[in-house]
Amino acid sequence: MHTIFVTGGTGCIGSVTIYKLLQYQEVGKIVIATRSNNVEPLKLWLVDYIDPRLEFVTLDVSDYKAIEEVVLKVNPTHIIHLGAYQSPDCARDHIGGMEINTGGTMALFDVAEKLPLLKKFVFASSAAVYGMRSMYSQDTINEDVQLAPPNHYGIWKLAGEHLGRLFHKKTKVPTVCLRLNTTYGKGRDKGMTSAPTNALKAVAMGAISDELIHFEMPYQGRENYHFVEDVGAQFAACTLQPYEGFGAFNIKGETIEIRKFLGIVDEQARDLGLGDYSKSTVMVDAPPNLFVCDLEHEKISRAFKNLPQTTIEQGVRKSLEEFLDMAKKGILDYSKASS
The missing domain is CATH 3.90.25.10 (UDP-galactose 4-epimerase, domain 1)
Known part of the structure; x- marks a missing residue:
């Protein structure tokens, strides 16, 4: 049975991802790290029922020492790192955004190196790692084009991808970075x-x-555009389906x-x-x-099976x-x- 550690698990993507993870019988426990322990976002998906497989821990991802203590105690088989400042918060508070989006990610990768049971690390990246659409002449954009983030948020997400690449190089733990764009719903x-x-x-x-x-x-x-349930389903599938190596993927969507x-x-x-x-x-x-828009998603479709795409x-x-x-x-x- 899997023990999955999720940062940002009571946010938009975290809540729907947990909802989808709970549909897998092989998931034994999900430990949700959150600053507030506010379960209201989860109740949008779980209604009045909080699954007994869920466990909550109070954690600020900018508290690097606490990250190490909590994660070592949980000793997860899988990590999904969603906790982050979003673009407007990063623009408002550059240093705070860097401490959370880059420093917190670095701290989590550092402690992940010490986990004996870890099978997969999934990092929530962003389409903000790309340049603006006018930078690209091609009709559609794959994961291998030049990257030129248009704001601080994108720069720090790209830094997170590189930290993931170095983590995989050192540990050989399969590491997946998922680039998502406009999620609605x-x-x-x-x-x-x-x-x-x-x-x-x-x-x-x-x-x-x-x-x-x-x-x-x-x-x-x-x-x-990405429909919110598709995003949660893709995070869950990419966490639990077999994968070897390091990869950055555009999730499935439509422009x-x-x-x-x-x-x-x-x-x-x-x-x-x-x-x-x-x-x-x-x-x-x-x-x-x-x-950016017009993102291709053939790469993720080849690597993972039966990923949904709602019209x-x-x-x-x-x-x-x-x-x-x-x-x-x-x-x-x-x-x-x-x-």
């Missing part, structure tokens, strides 16, 4: 690219209050124009009888989307249904750019 509560999720939430909130809430996207252009995404929101809202409450546009003179239409529809239910219960809030 239930549980997306913060981050620069949480805006598409807020467009969906505006429809649900408007339907409950019986008013049209006009939402404006704060950036424009094309965007690479479309932002205005087309908003059009799909309108279409799905109409199909659900919510058309009177759907009106999202792009802000006048909005800056271009900072992050944007299906993902938007399911998200609207879930947000409407949350709004009825009074538990739906807009996502925030930063913590």
